[in-house]
Amino acid sequence: MTMILTILFYILIFPGLLFCVTAGLLLSGIDRKLVARMQGRVGPPVTQPIYDFFKLLGKETIIPAAANKKVFLTAPVVGFISLVTIALFIPIKLFMPMSGVADVVVILYLLCIPSLALIVGGAASGSPFAGVGISREMVAIIAYELPLAIILLTVGKLAGVGGVTFSFDEIELYQAYFGPNIAHWSMLPAAVAMLLVIPCEAGSHPFDIAEAETEICEGPLCEYSGRPLAVFKLNAALKTFVMPALFTALFLGGMGTGRLWLDVLIFLAECFAVMFVSMTLPHAICARLKVEQTFKFYWTTVTGLAICSFALVWLGV
Amino acid sequence: MFKKLIKKSAGKSPWLFHVNAGSCNGCDIEIVACLTPRYDAERFGFKLAGTPRHADIIVVSGPVTSQTKERVLRVLAQAPEPKVVVAVGSCPQSCNVFKGSYSVEGPLKNLTHVDVEVCGCAPKPEAIMAGLVEATKILREKRGEN
Numbered sequence: 162m163t164m165i166l167t168i169l170f171y172i173l174i175f176p177g178l179l180f181c182v183t184a185g186l187l188l189s190g191i192d193r194k195l196v197a198r199m200q201g202r203v204g205p206p207v208t209q210p211i212y213d214f215f216k217l218l219g220k221e222t223i224i225p226a227a228a229n230k231k232v233f234l235t236a237p238v239v240g241f242i243s244l245v246t247i248a249l250f251i252p253i254k255l256f257m258p259m260s261g262v263a264d265v266v267v268i269l270y271l272l273c274i275p276s277l278a279l280i281v282g283g284a285a286s287g288s289p290f291a292g293v294g295i296s297r298e299m300v301a302i303i304a305y306e307l308p309l310a311i312i313l314l315t316v317g318k319l320a321g322v323g324g325v326t327f328s329f330d331e332i333e334l335y336q337a338y339f340g341p342n343i344a345h346w347s348m349l350p351a352a353v354a355m356l357l358v359i360p361c362e363a364g365s366h367p368f369d370i371a372e373a374e375t376e377i378c379e380g381p382l383c384e385y386s387g388r389p390l391a392v393f394k395l396n397a398a399l400k401t402f403v404m405p406a407l408f409t410a411l412f413l414g415g416m417g418t419g420r421l422w423l424d425v426l427i428f429l430a431e432c433f434a435v436m437f438v439s440m441t442l443p444h445a446i447c448a449r450l451k452v453e454q455t456f457k458f459y460w461t462t463v464t465g466l467a468i469c470s471f472a473l474v475w476l477g478v
Numbered sequence: 479m480f481k482k483l484i485k486k487s488a489g490k491s492p493w494l495f496h497v498n499a500g501s502c503n504g505c506d507i508e509i510v511a512c513l514t515p516r517y518d519a520e521r522f523g524f525k526l527a528g529t530p531r532h533a534d535i536i537v538v539s540g541p542v543t544s545q546t547k548e549r550v551l552r553v554l555a556q557a558p559e560p561k562v563v564v565a566v567g568s569c570p571q572s573c574n575v576f577k578g579s580y581s582v583e584g585p586l587k588n589l590t591h592v593d594v595e596v597c598g599c600a601p602k603p604e605a606i607m608a609g610l611v612e613a614t615k616i617l618r619e620k621r622g623e624n
Contacts, residue, residue, distance in 0.1 A: 193520075202518040209523055215487035216534070218480070219621060221558035223531060290529075374528030386531040386558040 171258040172249060181248035182395065184429060185402035186210045191433065192401060192441050199445040210398050214391050222387030227287030236282030237385075237392035240275035244399040247271045251406045252333050254417030254424040264327040265313050268407065272309075272362065275396050276302050279371070282389070283381025294380020297452050298371035304459035305361040308354050311467035315351045316342060316411050318474045329410065336414035343412040351470035352412050354463045359408065359439040361459065363400040366444035370452050405435035488560070488621035489614040491523040495533035495557065499550045499586070500576075501540030504600035505567035509537060511603045512610070519607060522614065530556040535613050541569040541576045542584035554590055560620035562613045564594045566606055571595050 171177055190207040197204025206212075224230055250263045250271075280298050283291035317325045319342060320335035335342075342348045361368040371380045382393055409431045417424040450458070498506055512519045513526065527533045530553045542550060554563065563586075568574040570586035586592055593616050596609035 197518070197520060201515040203521040204518070205520050205523050209491065212487040212490040212523060215480070215483045216491045219484035219488060220534075220560070223556075223558050374526070377528075379528040379532065382532075383529050384531055390532065 172245075176251070176253065176256075176258050177249050178245050181245060181399060181402055184432070185395075185399040186214065188405075188433065188436055189398040189401045192436060192444070195437065195441045196445045199441075210394070214395055214398075217386075217391035217394060218388055220387040220390075222389065223384075225286060225288070225384050228384065229285040229287075232281060232285035233384075234389055236278045236285065237389045237396065240278030240396045241392050241399070243271045243274035243278075244396055244403055247403050248399070248406070250329065251403070251410050252329050252414070253410075253428045254414065255333055255337060256417075256421055256424060257329060257333065260330055261328075264329060265317065265332070266327050269310060269313060272403075273302065273306070275400065276362075278396075279381045279393070282385070282393070283383075286381070286384035288384045290378040290383040291381045293377045294371050294383065297373075297377075298381060300452055300456055301361055301364075301368065301371055304456045305358045305463075308459060308463040308467040309358050309362070311464065311471055312351045312355050312358070313411075315348070315467065315471045315474050318471070319345065319348060332411065333414045337416045341413050341415045347473035348412065348470055350466040350473075352408075354466040354470070355408050355412065356435070356439040357459075357463045357466075359404040359435070360443055361455065363404050363440060364397060365401070365440045367447035367450055368455055369449060370455055373449060401436060401440060402432060405432040405439070408435045408439075485618070485621055489618035491525075492534045492562075492610070492614050492617055493525045493527040493532050494535050494537055494610075495527050495530045495553070496537045496539070497546075497550055497553050499538055499540035499546040499570065499584075500543035500582075501567065501569060505539035505569070508600045508603055508606060509539070509566060512606050517603045517607060519610065522611065524610060530554075531558065533557045533561065534617055535562045535564055535610065537564045537566055537610075538570050538586055539566045541573040541579075541582045542586055542589065544581050544583050547583045547589065550586075551589065560617060562593045562616050562620070563590060564596065564609055564613050565592050566596045566609070567601055568597055568599045571597060574599060 173179065187207065190210045193209060194204045194207050224233060247268055249259050250268060276298060280295045283295045316332060317327050320326050320332040343352050364372055372382060382390060385393060409428060413431050496509060511517060536554055536557055538550060565571060565586050570584060573582050573584045576582045594609045594613045596605050598605055
């Protein structure tokens, strides 16, 4: 009985639903505020994404005549569930509520689902703008998935002494003994590559080719309104928390202080720092890239960095 | 619990969709000026949406020419309720210098309900901002009724 209650607590409140939704909404609010300050504007209040979410909940939901109703409405929810699941599996320092259930490969699969939900939902809406948007989203997935897989392999090779490990437990324990992974100089290129993967995965500004609102009317989201749109916006906010959290777990893990609340605060501060470097700064200083520029950038520069790090780790330098 | 939050949020995150109904581009530039660092409409939560499906406030500029009339009405129909229509510039109010032209079908209020009118040719960004803030008040009232 207590076990079921504990698991429910994990899923619904602390590393799961409530915690990651709040953290995601506030982090994306801070992101918007900081971008505004860097552009010399006052900017919206930090709570703006929360207002946006609740406003969209109160709006009318229009389902286009050309749309497949069931797929159109379930796609955002599927993406949301998979993002909350990822948040459950990411260890906060040495606190791993679902230890042993899932490893890094599961995270890799789960990270695909929100983007796929966007593609499926866009395709179900029957809009030509969504058609252009989903083809761009597919290009983005192909672009960042390759370096991301190599990065995870590199971390696994470093942490799995002798072999390759995909277990979060072993990666965190390795970091607890030998210091955070980012302190190994052979991991630095992989860390930089991961920082560059985050904005594309989260659909943040220089790489938001799929949702280019000035070119293709927000792409896959073109026909969405009201509640399903609110869930898609929530997914985007969750990604601004989940992706930096994954970086923190893979590269900035370690001993922690032993007190959970302090660990959580440190973890959130690290997530904020990662988000600032990887999402806020590029958003403030870069214009949106073209589709082929994004693809080329990820398959040459970012993949090159990841492979460089992988080779160094493999040679045991 | 959520009802209160939804009602509170209704006026705090108004997203704009801008329709050019045959405008000379003067008002459009002034609307864009509202989003620049000097006036920064985003501090009230305003955001330029890419599609009418996301919009709370439809901003119309221009005297509504015969070519754009049908499109304007279609865009207004595509926006989900509750929505507010803001007419920016003298053209949608009175057709301005284009009044009497064979190709002009305005003013806008003959075609649809207009909630807020911002006059001027072109209106100052301050005036547009005042109009938009007025529109958020109407949005909140409309949310309260529903």
